[in-house]
Amino acid sequence: MNVHWKDCKKILCIRLDNMGDLLMSTPAFRALKESFHCHLALLTSAAAAPVTAGIPEIDQVIIFNAPWVKHDHVATPETYRELVETLRKEHFDAAIIFTVYSQNPLPTAMLAFEAGIPLRLAYCRENPYQLLSHWIPDEEPLHVIHHQVERDLNLVAHAGAEVISTRLSLQTNETHWPGIIKKMRLCGADHLRPWIVMHPMVQDAKRQYNFHKWVEIGRQIIAQHQCQLLITGNTGEEADAEILKNAIGEGAVNLAGTLSVAEFALLIRKSPLVISVNTGTIHIAAATGTPVVVLYALTNLQHTPWRVRNEVLYFDVPPALQSRNVLLQYSYHQIPKHQLKKATVENVLKAVNKLLQPAGSSTEKKPGI
Known part of the structure; x- marks a missing residue:
């Protein structure tokens, strides 16, 4: 594989659950933005999407209500295939999958794999083999439990992102x-x-x-x-x-x-x-x-x-x-x-x-x- 994290200029962050989960990931988004000076896209749910307008680190938002995440929307194989094609056309250099420790990252990893995204990073409990190019063995909650902010910062640090600030990111408009x-x-x-x-x-x-x-x-x-x-x-x-x-x-x-x-x-x-x-x-x-x-x-x-x-x-x-x-x-x-x-x-x-x-x-x- 010829792509390296330091060369990534277009990164897809995937956070498919709720608004609060998304906000806790914003320090990690900032670390990516400041470390790689990249275009940062976000794949998220309809429930979380409304808050993205106040997160300055995000350059692009793609909405998808995944069938493996709890929500009220009806997911179909057709919407999944459409998303794969949408992601494929974007030519992302990397995808980083953010999860709570109780969530399985592999359905999302398969999505990124099918979209042809070369670098794919997530926590994973079992060996993902080719579905993830980079992964961290997930020790939570059996051996340790981190705050979600720390969990997400540790994830992007695995890609080489340096943390300057750990504050949550949300701008308000007077x-x-x-x-x-x-x-x-x-x-x-x-x-x-x-x-x-x-x-x-x-x-x-x-x-x-x-x-x-x-x-x-x-x-x-x-x-x-x-x-x-x-x-x-x-x-x-x-x-x-x-x-x-x-x-x-x-x-x-x-x-x-x-x-x-x-x-x-x-x-x-x-x-x-x-x-x-x-x-x-x-x-x-x-x-x-x-x-x-x-x-x-x-x-x-x-x-x-x-x-x-x-x-x-x-x-x-x-x-x-x-x-x-x-x-x-x-x-x-x-x-x-x-x-x-x-x-x-x-x-x-x-x-x-x-x-x-x-x-x-x-x-x-x-x-x-």
Whole structure:
């Protein structure tokens, strides 16, 4: 093989899962961009694609909802073959496959192989033989578990990429702010009064936190901090958010389904604090430097907020909803549950109080500013 990593000028990064996973890969994207000064393309899912406009390292986005990744789209052999031809025509020098340790990289490796991409790198548990030109034996979670950011940085380091900065990459656009203010007003919020963002909804049932506890947390925050509580959510979650808003009462505002991803990211950046379950929201908060309280279901503990002020509080997953993935089952049974701080209402309120206190910086955010 005559192609070498140092000569790559057109690299395809493949991250086929969700928005939060994609954001955790951005330090690795930056390392590739700065090391190889290359055209960086991204193959990602429709779910993750909306956030790519704020990631400056990415030059090109190709969307594919892979049949080996969980999503609501119907995949067909025809769309797979069309993608192979699309990738073949792009003449990429290399493909780097980013995965969570519980994902098998080989279907994606086959895709890159069929597209004729000469260099193909991924973590892999078994010997991939010709499907990957370069691979790292995957020791997670049997011997070690790295944070997802570190896992991805170690992967690109195998290709010779040097890491200069490990911060998450996400730019926000101030031009969206007038439109956000208008939407806030239409929903009953006042942008001149303090607020805190609560993002309680999540599609994955095992990550859903108790509704009645959300209500109590919301009421207590509004009462203790004399602020508005902006309830955010995705399109399709408006009705659930409205039920929660009504249950919390005065001071709660339903913004679910009203904001684009770009607007949502800017709102997060301008907020003093975000409270959420373990979804893409917490990684947007990390990328924008916004303190975050995470009510964390006991899944994928390597996906906690990266290098931002945070408090992570844990709750267990009901047995019927626990993953059937053997690796995730193994990891779950290794968790020292008795040592983790529980996601009780009391602990959430303490975490909110703690993170709203100044961290000794003159640039500390103020509520709603």
